[in-house]
Amino acid sequence: MENLPSELSLKIFCLLDQQNLANAQQVCRKWKELASDNKVWRTLFKERWGINQAAFFAPSPCKSWKDVYEVQDRCDRVGLGLKIIREGGDYFLVHQGEIQRFLGSRRGITGGNDAMRDRDEQPCAGILDQILFFSVDLEVATRDAKRFRV
16 A cells, blocks of 8 residues: 555545544554545535535635534534534533533543542533533433333
């Protein structure tokens, strides 16, 4: 792949889907650059949502097609309203597909008294963050109970 011209490599990357592009970005610096190219993400956006949507959602100069793709994908997954989502171990406040605020992470918390101690040691940004974390924790804790009730 190192000997291939960049134009040919880009054409190959245009054939990949979102997940494979994310994996390709982690291989090496050259692949990260190729998999982040605007052409690749514009092609992926057009394939998924069509040329009319691509014209409507064309990115501003400060954003890339990858950013626009991620926002549109998030809108499809969680909707346009105000939501708290978890991606991996991190929690985010999302409005209209845009991440408005990073709420924190639950990585490394084991449960019980250790969890309370870890929570107290983390810097507290305010009561709003604590309420949001409580509501997300409550939602996660009751998800299985809701599923079995139906």
